[in-house]
Amino acid sequence: MSATDRHALVFGATGLIGRHLVLALGQAGVRVSTANRSRQSHQRLVRWLADHGHHQAPADLRVDFTQPEPLSGRAADWADVTEIHNCAGAYRFGMSGADARRANVDSARAVVALAARLPRLRRVVHVSGYRVGGQDPALVPWSDEHRRRTYAELGAYEASKAEADAVFQAAADQAGLPWTIVNPASVIGDSATGESDQQLGLAASLRDLWRGALPALPGDERTFVPVVAVDHLARFMAVLPLDEATERAAYWVLDDATPALPELLTLVARHYQVRVPRLRVPVSLVRRLPQWVTRTDPETLTFLSADRYPTGPATAVATRHGLAMPDTTTTVLRWADHLAAYRFGEVPAGRRRFxxxxxxxxxxxxxxxxxxxxxxxxxxxxxxxxxxxxxxxxxxxxxxxxxxxxxxxxxxxxxxxxxxxxxxxxxxxxxxxxxxxxxxxxxxxxxxxxxxxxxxxxxxxxxxxxxxxxxxPLVRWRLARVSAEALARQLTGDPALAETVASSAADLRRGRVAATAARLVADxxxxxxxxxxxxxxxxxxxxxxxxxxxxxxxxxxxxxxxxxxxxxxxxxxxxxxxxxxxxxxxxxxxxxxxxxxxxxxxxxxxxxxxxxxx
The missing domain is CATH 3.40.50.1820 (Alpha/Beta hydrolase fold, catalytic domain)
Structure with a gap:
């Protein structure tokens, strides 16, 4: 099947994985439609694509998973769809079980129901997760006791992704659909630019490192939190519908060479030139400590594991299609730079770089x-x-x-x-x-x-x-402790300008910035x-x-x-x-x-x- 014969419909196209997938498909010459909740979200996607050199806007189809017919518009707009990529869902911690199931389980079921109505469909690709992939579809529907136990053990987010993995397989098999599942590791920034707006998970640990707020390194030399560059993942997903051997298969996409978690955090700390925490805390102890001590959402602790994953099949697919895994160390450091340059999401846009x-x-x-x-x-x-x-x-x-x-x-x-x-x-x-x-x-x-x-x-x-x-010494002491309001009053006489100087106040609390600033002020x-x-x-x-x-x-x-x-x-x-x-x-x-x-x-x-x- 040539690129011109393909029509891809992408759900979750405005998310981190989704928009890179739309870019990869578009660059490969594939016709793309995106299912969006609003016109404004589609316009944001179009602007992002243009900023990344792709000026052919995908078609805008409206989606609402709460409706019996989730995809609105003319049937002709999506009747010739040849592949669906489901990147939809909610990635956040602290959700209720009901909210997590609506966002991740019900949406997966709705995508399969829609796919079953498309006469030219050749593949449905579903994004699951490296910690939840490989669920048994024979257990669907889950019993109340199994669901209760799983959600209590894993937390709402990870449990809903596990249930969605099983539901997707069962529903697709029942409908006779050709499917493929992708189980990505922690998705980090673009391998060339480091770009990412995802602030959860590992990104939160990098933020704490940057701010000097990470008291200890969690885990040991066996604690494995693997990563994958978002652009590599997108290119991998884009070739799956071309490969008949990938039908009814699941692929763990990650780099087995990802350093152990303490080593990875040490690498980033040295790159940031911040203090490397000397204390190491075993995962077993981290899980027993109260949240006010760890300052970590309990749902993230299940990711601190020594488990390894079956990456061989994904490596074989990548090799067949000429896809090389980007160097992980380089990608991690570029991602770390991007996060710091955009102040870990506090500055969402702009031309910023190191x-x-x-x-x-x-x-x-x-x-x-x-x-x-x-x-x-x-x-x-x-x-x-x-x-x-x-x-x-x-x-x-x-x-x-x-x-x-x-x-x-x-x-x-x-x-x-x-x-x-x-x-x-x-x-x-x-x-x-x-x-x-x-x-x-x-x-x-x-x-x-x-x-x-x-x-x-x-x-x-x-x-x-x-x-x-x-x-x-006095200036350094003052600058290292100054609040944004006090700094605004000192510089302008108006504490209402605190937001204007808030970033300066934050920088002065990091490392030796206050000492350098104090010396220059004195000189x-x-x-x-x-x-x-x-x-x-x-x-x-x-x-x-x-x-x-x-x-x-x-x-x-x-x-x-x-x-x-x-x-x-x-x-x-x-x-x-x-x-x-x-x-x-x-x-x-x-x-x-x-x-x-x-x-x-x-x-x-x-x-x-x-x-x-x-």
Whole structure:
């Protein structure tokens, strides 16, 4: 059967597995229809597919499993369907048994009933699970006692998936349908990008690692929580209807080489450069501890097992179709980076990534390779500049080494800032506060490459910061404990802006971020730092644009300095203070974007004093 003869109907197409499956089918030239609960969910899927390079939208069919006829619309829209992929269901813990059965068991039964009415159907593919696959369909319907015991032992989610596995086989056999079951392991991110929006299960452990909230490593060298990259799983599912040998078979899709759970978590912790928990707790003890100690949903504990799974048949299918399992270690680390970059689901969208100028793992957001690069001054981070970057369009914001989400340390700054210019194409450096001097130094190192410097509130720290604020231990102690409300009050005077700086407050509690920020704040308040900034500006031959808040104006000495620079411009943001990007992001973006950056450098002395704009 060629791709042009195939018409795939996908249930659960907007979920993690479903949308990657639609992408894989579409890339293979298969005609795809998706069963969606609403027009809005279909539109979200279409946008996601377009963002991933696939612009042929699947047909939108409406589904409602609570109705006797779950698929609405014209029969002609789905009468020629040749294959159904059932990725529908609910993956969450804490459901009641009734809710879990409606979401997972009843939906599987409804999909089979619909499939039985399709005259051209050649295969139904059902997604089950690696811990629940292989159920005996002869036991269907389950007795009340068997159901009660299973749901009590496994929890509602896993038990409903086990029951659905059995119900699907029994119903499909009764209807005479050709079926295949896929039992995936813990599905993690795309093998190339790490992309995933799934925050349950293993992802929650990575989140705790990142935040320093994982007190111990669960399990031992035999504790096996296998994983599979979502794109590999999708490609595997897409070839099943082509292979007659896969009819009435179940396949465990996972990597047998997945490290044991403590080893996997240690690998990620070292990649994150966070503390590796020294304590290891046996699974038997974890299961006896109260939930307030483990901070783990009891339903997840059944996944902590030494069991192994029959992966040989899936490996044979993959080999027949030229599908190679992606390297698991690489995929896990890319997935870990994606989770951290999107703050474990707190930031659901946007252009966010980790890069490595000078081999320093660096977080940045905004347009990749944009020539305008913002360097946030502490205690801020890249996220506090996201509205400015969004308004600018062709701009990116990078966290300095050791600050925000970037790793590294202050000793990396010289090589890192040089690489930012020479390796990533930064041509317009925007430095805020304490980062202004770093921007100046980077521009001076390559004045032929950096066309413009924009310095946002670069002088005030040197003239306004008191002696207490320059004592590093005290500043570090305060920053490591500051709440979002207190930080907003400190930076803007308005605690209502707490949400704007919440990510900064969270970052300051992680690792040595507060210590690095405190050191930079202290340095920026000293005379030496200020004199280096001034001397650097006098030597830089390009354009200099200084942006300040009108409520935090330049002092006489700063005005006098700028008047000596032939190509300096000053913009004052009305109503703003030392952090105008927090209170007036649109005005700051307009000021940054309003200055040209592509004209050649005129000789010194070609322009008089700086121009002032308000």
């Amino acid at each position: 890069t490595a100028p000078a081999d320093v793992r660096t977080f940045e957001l905004g347009a990749a390779d944009a020539p305008t690069v913002v360097l946030p001054g502490p205690p801020g981070n890249a996220d506090t500049w996201a509205p400015v970057a969004g308004a600018l369009g062709q701009a990116r914001v990078v966290d300095l080494p050791g600050l925000g989400l970037s790793r590294g340390r202050r000793a990396d700054w010289p090589a890192w800032s040089t690489a930012l210019v020479t390796e990533t194409g930064a041509r317009h450096l925007v430095g805020h506060g304490g980062a202004a001097a770093l921007a100046v130094r980077a521009a001076l190192a390559h004045p032929d490459l950096v066309d413009q410097l924009t310095l946002v509130s670069p002088f005030a720290p040197g003239t306004r910061v008191g002696r207490a604020a320059r004592w590093t 920026a308040g000293g005379r030496r730092w200020r004199h280096q900034l001034w001397a650097g500006l006098q030597r830089y031959p390009g354009r200099v644009h200084v942006i300040v808040g009108a409520d935090d104006p330049l002092g006489p000495a700063e005005r006098q300095l700028l008047e000596t620079l032939p190509r300096a411009t000053v913009t004052a943001i009305a109503g703003a203070g030392h952090h105008p990007h927090l209170t007036h992001p649109a005005e700051v973006a307009a000021a940054i974007g309003g200055a040209p950056v592509d004209t050649p450098h005129p000789p010194r002395g070609a322009s008089p004093a700086p121009a002032y704009r308000r």
